[in-house]
Amino acid sequence: MKESTFTFHVSRFISMSTPSLSEICHFITDDLHAVEKKLSERTTSHYEFVDLAVQHVVEGGGKRLRPILLLLSAKACGYQGEDAHTLAATVELIHVASLVHDDVLDEAPMRRGRETLHSKWGNKVAVLVGDYLHARVLSMLVNRRADDLAMALLSDATHSMCEGEVIHAYKNGDFDISQDDYLKIIDLKTGKLITASCAMGAVLGTQDPQILQALTEYGEAIGAAFQIIDDLLDLVADGETLGKEPFNDLRDGKLTFPMIYAREVCTAEDRTELERLFSLQMDEAGAIEWIEALLERYQIQAHSRGVAQEYADHAKSALNVLPETPARDALAQLADYGVSRDW
Numbered sequence: 001m002k003e004s005t006f007t008f009h010v011s012r013f014i015s016m017s018t019p020s021l022s023e024i025c026h027f028i029t030d031d032l033h034a035v036e037k038k039l040s041e042r043t044t045s046h047y048e049f050v051d052l053a054v055q056h057v058v059e060g061g062g063k064r065l066r067p068i069l070l071l072l073s074a075k076a077c078g079y080q081g082e083d084a085h086t087l088a089a090t091v092e093l094i095h096v097a098s099l100v101h102d103d104v105l106d107e108a109p110m111r112r113g114r115e116t117l118h119s120k121w122g123n124k125v126a127v128l129v130g131d132y133l134h135a136r137v138l139s140m141l142v143n144r145r146a147d148d149l150a151m152a153l154l155s156d157a158t159h160s161m162c163e164g165e166v167i168h169a170y171k172n173g174d175f176d177i178s179q180d181d182y183l184k185i186i187d188l189k190t191g192k193l194i195t196a197s198c199a200m201g202a203v204l205g206t207q208d209p210q211i212l213q214a215l216t217e218y219g220e221a222i223g224a225a226f227q228i229i230d231d232l233l234d235l236v237a238d239g240e241t242l243g244k245e246p247f248n249d250l251r252d253g254k255l256t257f258p259m260i261y262a263r264e265v266c267t268a269e270d271r272t273e274l275e276r277l278f279s280l281q282m283d284e285a286g287a288i289e290w291i292e293a294l295l296e297r298y299q300i301q302a303h304s305r306g307v308a309q310e311y312a313d314h315a316k317s318a319l320n321v322l323p324e325t326p327a328r329d330a331l332a333q334l335a336d337y338g339v340s341r342d343w
Helices: 003-015 026-041 048-058 065-076 083-106 117-121 123-141 149-171 179-205 209-236 257-265 268-278 284-297 300-321 326-340
Strands: none
Touching: 026 048, 026 065, 026 083, 026 326, 048 083, 048 117, 048 123, 065 083, 065 179, 065 209, 065 326, 083 117, 083 123, 083 149, 083 179, 117 123, 123 149, 149 179, 179 209, 179 257, 209 257, 209 284, 209 300, 209 326, 257 268, 257 284, 257 300, 268 284, 284 300, 300 326
8 A cells, every 4th residue: 555545644634523323323223113113023933932032132232234335325325114123123133143153153252242142141042142143034034025236136145144154264374374365254144244234225125237236336335344343342442341351263273354464574584473463372471461562562453444544545436436425424524433442
Protein backbone atom coordinates (compact mmCIF):
# COMPACT_ATOMS: atom_id res chain seq x y z
CA MET A 1 0.00 0.00 0.00
CA LYS A 2 1.41 3.44 -0.87
CA GLU A 3 2.23 5.59 2.14
CA SER A 4 0.18 8.58 0.93
CA THR A 5 -2.94 6.44 0.47
CA PHE A 6 -2.44 4.78 3.82
CA THR A 7 -2.03 8.11 5.63
CA PHE A 8 -5.13 9.52 3.95
CA HIS A 9 -7.32 6.65 5.04
CA VAL A 10 -6.00 6.58 8.59
CA SER A 11 -6.49 10.31 9.11
CA ARG A 12 -9.96 10.08 7.62
CA PHE A 13 -11.33 7.38 9.91
CA ILE A 14 -9.72 8.95 12.98
CA SER A 15 -11.21 12.39 12.29
CA MET A 16 -14.71 11.40 11.26
CA SER A 17 -17.54 11.17 13.73
CA THR A 18 -19.38 7.92 13.08
CA PRO A 19 -22.86 7.44 14.58
CA SER A 20 -23.37 4.56 16.98
CA LEU A 21 -25.08 1.39 15.78
CA SER A 22 -28.30 2.31 17.57
CA GLU A 23 -28.27 5.75 15.95
CA ILE A 24 -27.72 4.26 12.49
CA CYS A 25 -30.61 1.84 12.99
CA HIS A 26 -33.05 4.14 14.78
CA PHE A 27 -35.69 3.99 12.03
CA ILE A 28 -35.73 0.18 11.88
CA THR A 29 -36.13 -0.31 15.64
CA ASP A 30 -39.64 -1.73 15.23
CA ASP A 31 -38.39 -4.10 12.53
CA LEU A 32 -35.59 -5.34 14.78
CA HIS A 33 -38.09 -5.95 17.59
CA ALA A 34 -40.17 -7.97 15.12
CA VAL A 35 -37.09 -10.01 14.22
CA GLU A 36 -36.40 -10.72 17.91
CA LYS A 37 -39.99 -11.88 18.27
CA LYS A 38 -39.54 -14.23 15.30
CA LEU A 39 -36.34 -15.60 16.80
CA SER A 40 -38.10 -16.34 20.06
CA GLU A 41 -41.28 -17.79 18.57
CA ARG A 42 -39.70 -19.91 15.85
CA THR A 43 -37.08 -21.58 18.06
CA THR A 44 -39.50 -22.68 20.76
CA SER A 45 -39.51 -26.40 21.54
CA HIS A 46 -41.93 -28.67 23.39
CA TYR A 47 -39.07 -29.61 25.71
CA GLU A 48 -37.96 -27.32 28.52
CA PHE A 49 -34.25 -28.12 28.34
CA VAL A 50 -34.11 -27.56 24.57
CA ASP A 51 -35.74 -24.16 25.09
CA LEU A 52 -33.29 -23.33 27.86
CA ALA A 53 -30.23 -24.21 25.76
CA VAL A 54 -31.51 -22.45 22.63
CA GLN A 55 -32.44 -19.30 24.54
CA HIS A 56 -28.96 -19.20 26.03
CA VAL A 57 -27.43 -18.61 22.59
CA VAL A 58 -30.26 -16.90 20.68
CA GLU A 59 -30.78 -14.32 23.41
CA GLY A 60 -27.05 -13.92 23.96
CA GLY A 61 -26.90 -10.47 22.41
CA GLY A 62 -24.55 -9.38 19.65
CA LYS A 63 -24.87 -6.63 17.07
CA ARG A 64 -27.47 -8.44 14.90
CA LEU A 65 -25.43 -7.21 11.94
CA ARG A 66 -26.86 -9.61 9.40
CA PRO A 67 -30.54 -8.86 10.18
CA ILE A 68 -29.70 -5.14 10.10
CA LEU A 69 -28.08 -5.47 6.69
CA LEU A 70 -31.02 -7.45 5.33
CA LEU A 71 -33.61 -4.99 6.65
CA LEU A 72 -31.73 -1.93 5.40
CA SER A 73 -31.10 -3.50 1.98
CA ALA A 74 -34.79 -4.35 1.66
CA LYS A 75 -35.84 -0.80 2.57
CA ALA A 76 -33.22 0.68 0.24
CA CYS A 77 -34.92 -1.26 -2.55
CA GLY A 78 -38.39 -0.05 -1.57
CA TYR A 79 -39.64 -3.12 0.34
CA GLN A 80 -41.76 -2.50 3.45
CA GLY A 81 -43.36 -5.91 4.16
CA GLU A 82 -43.04 -8.38 7.00
CA ASP A 83 -41.29 -11.09 4.98
CA ALA A 84 -38.04 -9.28 5.69
CA HIS A 85 -38.48 -10.12 9.39
CA THR A 86 -38.60 -13.84 8.66
CA LEU A 87 -35.56 -13.75 6.38
CA ALA A 88 -33.66 -11.58 8.86
CA ALA A 89 -34.35 -14.14 11.59
CA THR A 90 -33.11 -16.98 9.37
CA VAL A 91 -29.75 -15.34 8.64
CA GLU A 92 -29.26 -14.64 12.35
CA LEU A 93 -30.03 -18.25 13.27
CA ILE A 94 -27.53 -19.51 10.68
CA HIS A 95 -24.95 -17.13 12.17
CA VAL A 96 -25.69 -18.14 15.77
CA ALA A 97 -25.50 -21.83 14.87
CA SER A 98 -22.07 -21.25 13.31
CA LEU A 99 -20.88 -19.50 16.49
CA VAL A 100 -22.04 -22.42 18.63
CA HIS A 101 -20.05 -24.83 16.48
CA ASP A 102 -17.06 -22.45 16.36
CA ASP A 103 -16.95 -22.28 20.13
CA VAL A 104 -16.82 -26.07 20.32
CA LEU A 105 -13.99 -26.24 17.79
CA ASP A 106 -12.07 -23.40 19.47
CA GLU A 107 -12.85 -24.57 23.03
CA ALA A 108 -13.86 -20.96 23.77
CA PRO A 109 -15.14 -20.46 27.34
CA MET A 110 -16.85 -17.08 26.75
CA ARG A 111 -18.92 -15.49 23.99
CA ARG A 112 -20.57 -12.06 24.14
CA GLY A 113 -19.79 -11.76 27.83
CA ARG A 114 -21.44 -15.01 28.88
CA GLU A 115 -20.48 -18.65 29.23
CA THR A 116 -20.51 -20.53 25.92
CA LEU A 117 -23.02 -23.29 25.42
CA HIS A 118 -20.43 -26.06 25.37
CA SER A 119 -18.83 -24.74 28.57
CA LYS A 120 -22.21 -24.76 30.28
CA TRP A 121 -23.65 -28.07 29.02
CA GLY A 122 -20.91 -29.87 27.11
CA ASN A 123 -19.90 -30.40 23.50
CA LYS A 124 -22.67 -32.86 22.63
CA VAL A 125 -25.42 -30.45 23.65
CA ALA A 126 -23.72 -27.56 21.86
CA VAL A 127 -23.33 -29.44 18.57
CA LEU A 128 -26.91 -30.66 18.70
CA VAL A 129 -28.27 -27.19 19.48
CA GLY A 130 -26.36 -25.83 16.49
CA ASP A 131 -27.95 -28.53 14.35
CA TYR A 132 -31.36 -27.74 15.85
CA LEU A 133 -31.02 -24.08 14.84
CA HIS A 134 -30.26 -25.12 11.26
CA ALA A 135 -33.39 -27.28 11.32
CA ARG A 136 -35.47 -24.35 12.53
CA VAL A 137 -34.21 -22.29 9.58
CA LEU A 138 -35.44 -24.98 7.19
CA SER A 139 -38.80 -24.93 8.97
CA MET A 140 -39.07 -21.17 8.61
CA LEU A 141 -38.31 -21.33 4.89
CA VAL A 142 -40.46 -24.34 4.00
CA ASN A 143 -43.55 -22.28 3.15
CA ARG A 144 -41.72 -20.05 0.73
CA ARG A 145 -41.73 -20.63 -3.04
CA ALA A 146 -39.54 -23.45 -4.30
CA ASP A 147 -37.98 -21.10 -6.84
CA ASP A 148 -37.40 -18.34 -4.29
CA LEU A 149 -34.03 -16.66 -4.93
CA ALA A 150 -33.64 -15.90 -1.23
CA MET A 151 -33.56 -19.63 -0.48
CA ALA A 152 -30.87 -20.18 -3.09
CA LEU A 153 -28.78 -17.33 -1.67
CA LEU A 154 -29.03 -18.68 1.87
CA SER A 155 -28.26 -22.22 0.74
CA ASP A 156 -25.15 -21.08 -1.13
CA ALA A 157 -23.99 -19.00 1.83
CA THR A 158 -24.38 -21.90 4.26
CA HIS A 159 -22.51 -24.19 1.89
CA SER A 160 -19.66 -21.65 1.67
CA MET A 161 -19.52 -21.26 5.44
CA CYS A 162 -19.04 -24.99 5.88
CA GLU A 163 -16.31 -25.05 3.22
CA GLY A 164 -14.58 -22.13 4.90
CA GLU A 165 -14.64 -23.84 8.29
CA VAL A 166 -13.09 -27.00 6.85
CA ILE A 167 -10.35 -25.09 5.02
CA HIS A 168 -9.62 -22.92 8.07
CA ALA A 169 -9.34 -26.03 10.26
CA TYR A 170 -6.94 -27.53 7.71
CA LYS A 171 -4.85 -24.33 7.73
CA ASN A 172 -4.77 -24.21 11.53
CA GLY A 173 -1.16 -23.93 12.68
CA ASP A 174 0.05 -22.73 9.25
CA PHE A 175 2.48 -19.90 10.04
CA ASP A 176 3.07 -19.21 6.33
CA ILE A 177 -0.54 -18.73 5.29
CA SER A 178 -0.73 -15.97 2.66
CA GLN A 179 -2.89 -12.88 2.96
CA ASP A 180 -4.78 -13.84 -0.20
CA ASP A 181 -5.54 -17.32 1.14
CA TYR A 182 -6.66 -15.88 4.45
CA LEU A 183 -8.98 -13.35 2.79
CA LYS A 184 -10.53 -16.16 0.71
CA ILE A 185 -11.15 -18.21 3.87
CA ILE A 186 -12.82 -15.36 5.76
CA ASP A 187 -14.94 -14.57 2.70
CA LEU A 188 -16.25 -18.14 2.84
CA LYS A 189 -16.57 -18.36 6.64
CA THR A 190 -18.18 -14.97 7.32
CA GLY A 191 -18.38 -12.87 4.18
CA LYS A 192 -20.79 -15.03 2.19
CA LEU A 193 -23.56 -14.85 4.82
CA ILE A 194 -23.13 -11.07 5.11
CA THR A 195 -23.30 -10.77 1.33
CA ALA A 196 -26.35 -13.05 1.24
CA SER A 197 -28.05 -10.88 3.88
CA CYS A 198 -27.72 -7.83 1.63
CA ALA A 199 -28.77 -9.70 -1.51
CA MET A 200 -31.75 -11.39 0.20
CA GLY A 201 -33.01 -8.00 1.36
CA ALA A 202 -32.56 -6.59 -2.13
CA VAL A 203 -34.54 -9.33 -3.92
CA LEU A 204 -37.54 -8.58 -1.74
CA GLY A 205 -37.80 -5.15 -3.31
CA THR A 206 -36.32 -5.30 -6.78
CA GLN A 207 -35.27 -7.48 -9.68
CA ASP A 208 -33.01 -4.78 -11.15
CA PRO A 209 -29.70 -6.60 -11.85
CA GLN A 210 -27.66 -3.41 -11.40
CA ILE A 211 -29.02 -2.83 -7.90
CA LEU A 212 -28.70 -6.50 -6.95
CA GLN A 213 -25.08 -6.45 -8.09
CA ALA A 214 -24.44 -3.23 -6.19
CA LEU A 215 -25.71 -4.62 -2.90
CA THR A 216 -23.79 -7.85 -3.48
CA GLU A 217 -20.58 -5.83 -3.92
CA TYR A 218 -21.47 -3.79 -0.86
CA GLY A 219 -21.93 -6.96 1.18
CA GLU A 220 -18.64 -8.46 0.01
CA ALA A 221 -16.71 -5.32 0.91
CA ILE A 222 -18.34 -4.67 4.27
CA GLY A 223 -17.87 -8.32 5.20
CA ALA A 224 -14.11 -8.01 4.68
CA ALA A 225 -13.97 -4.72 6.60
CA PHE A 226 -15.85 -6.13 9.59
CA GLN A 227 -13.68 -9.28 9.72
CA ILE A 228 -10.40 -7.37 9.58
CA ILE A 229 -11.56 -5.23 12.51
CA ASP A 230 -12.74 -8.34 14.37
CA ASP A 231 -9.25 -9.77 13.88
CA LEU A 232 -7.70 -6.55 15.17
CA LEU A 233 -9.99 -6.29 18.20
CA ASP A 234 -8.98 -9.81 19.25
CA LEU A 235 -5.50 -8.32 19.72
CA VAL A 236 -6.15 -4.82 21.06
CA ALA A 237 -9.56 -4.76 22.81
CA ASP A 238 -9.97 -5.57 26.48
CA GLY A 239 -11.85 -8.73 27.33
CA GLU A 240 -14.73 -6.95 29.07
CA THR A 241 -15.49 -4.79 26.04
CA LEU A 242 -14.96 -7.67 23.64
CA GLY A 243 -17.16 -10.06 25.62
CA LYS A 244 -14.59 -12.85 25.34
CA GLU A 245 -10.97 -13.52 26.14
CA PRO A 246 -8.58 -11.63 23.80
CA PHE A 247 -5.75 -13.27 21.85
CA ASN A 248 -7.93 -16.34 21.20
CA ASP A 249 -6.84 -16.64 17.57
CA LEU A 250 -3.15 -16.93 18.43
CA ARG A 251 -3.93 -19.42 21.20
CA ASP A 252 -5.76 -21.50 18.60
CA GLY A 253 -2.83 -21.42 16.19
CA LYS A 254 -4.46 -19.00 13.74
CA LEU A 255 -2.66 -16.13 12.05
CA THR A 256 -5.24 -13.46 11.21
CA PHE A 257 -4.99 -10.38 8.99
CA PRO A 258 -3.05 -8.11 11.41
CA MET A 259 -0.53 -10.79 12.32
CA ILE A 260 -0.03 -11.85 8.69
CA TYR A 261 0.86 -8.25 7.91
CA ALA A 262 3.16 -8.10 10.96
CA ARG A 263 4.90 -11.29 9.80
CA GLU A 264 5.52 -9.73 6.38
CA VAL A 265 6.90 -6.35 7.52
CA CYS A 266 8.84 -7.25 10.66
CA THR A 267 12.56 -7.94 10.88
CA ALA A 268 13.94 -11.44 10.48
CA GLU A 269 14.61 -11.52 14.21
CA ASP A 270 11.04 -10.55 15.06
CA ARG A 271 9.69 -13.05 12.55
CA THR A 272 11.64 -15.85 14.22
CA GLU A 273 10.31 -14.80 17.61
CA LEU A 274 6.76 -14.57 16.24
CA GLU A 275 7.02 -18.08 14.82
CA ARG A 276 8.32 -19.36 18.16
CA LEU A 277 5.35 -17.75 19.91
CA PHE A 278 2.99 -19.16 17.30
CA SER A 279 4.36 -22.62 18.10
CA LEU A 280 3.37 -22.08 21.74
CA GLN A 281 6.95 -21.93 22.92
CA MET A 282 6.49 -18.80 25.07
CA ASP A 283 4.64 -18.34 28.34
CA GLU A 284 1.32 -16.57 27.81
CA ALA A 285 2.05 -13.41 29.82
CA GLY A 286 5.34 -12.89 28.03
CA ALA A 287 3.76 -13.65 24.67
CA ILE A 288 0.99 -11.08 25.10
CA GLU A 289 3.45 -8.40 26.20
CA TRP A 290 5.68 -9.14 23.23
CA ILE A 291 2.76 -9.10 20.76
CA GLU A 292 1.54 -5.75 22.11
CA ALA A 293 5.01 -4.30 21.56
CA LEU A 294 5.12 -5.78 18.05
CA LEU A 295 1.75 -4.20 17.17
CA GLU A 296 3.02 -0.82 18.32
CA ARG A 297 6.42 -1.14 16.66
CA TYR A 298 5.01 -1.83 13.20
CA GLN A 299 1.81 0.26 13.48
CA ILE A 300 -0.32 -2.81 12.91
CA GLN A 301 -3.53 -1.25 14.25
CA ALA A 302 -3.28 1.80 11.96
CA HIS A 303 -2.55 -0.39 8.94
CA SER A 304 -5.42 -2.78 9.66
CA ARG A 305 -7.93 0.01 10.14
CA GLY A 306 -6.62 1.68 6.99
CA VAL A 307 -7.17 -1.44 4.89
CA ALA A 308 -10.60 -1.97 6.46
CA GLN A 309 -11.48 1.64 5.57
CA GLU A 310 -10.56 0.96 1.96
CA TYR A 311 -13.06 -1.91 1.92
CA ALA A 312 -15.64 0.35 3.61
CA ASP A 313 -15.09 3.04 0.97
CA HIS A 314 -15.59 0.48 -1.79
CA ALA A 315 -18.81 -0.64 -0.09
CA LYS A 316 -20.09 2.93 0.03
CA SER A 317 -19.20 3.52 -3.62
CA ALA A 318 -21.25 0.48 -4.61
CA LEU A 319 -24.34 2.15 -3.11
CA ASN A 320 -24.24 5.04 -5.59
CA VAL A 321 -26.62 3.31 -8.01
CA LEU A 322 -29.33 3.07 -5.34
CA PRO A 323 -31.90 5.86 -4.96
CA GLU A 324 -31.23 8.29 -2.12
CA THR A 325 -33.13 7.04 0.94
CA PRO A 326 -32.54 6.93 4.70
CA ALA A 327 -31.80 3.22 4.31
CA ARG A 328 -29.05 3.87 1.77
CA ASP A 329 -27.55 6.50 4.08
CA ALA A 330 -27.68 4.03 6.97
CA LEU A 331 -25.88 1.38 4.91
CA ALA A 332 -23.12 3.90 4.16
CA GLN A 333 -22.85 4.85 7.83
CA LEU A 334 -22.73 1.18 8.77
CA ALA A 335 -19.66 0.70 6.58
CA ASP A 336 -17.78 3.41 8.50
CA TYR A 337 -19.08 2.12 11.83
CA GLY A 338 -17.58 -1.27 11.01
CA VAL A 339 -14.12 0.31 10.91
CA SER A 340 -14.32 2.72 13.85
CA ARG A 341 -16.01 0.40 16.38
CA ASP A 342 -14.28 -1.01 19.45
CA TRP A 343 -16.37 -4.20 19.89
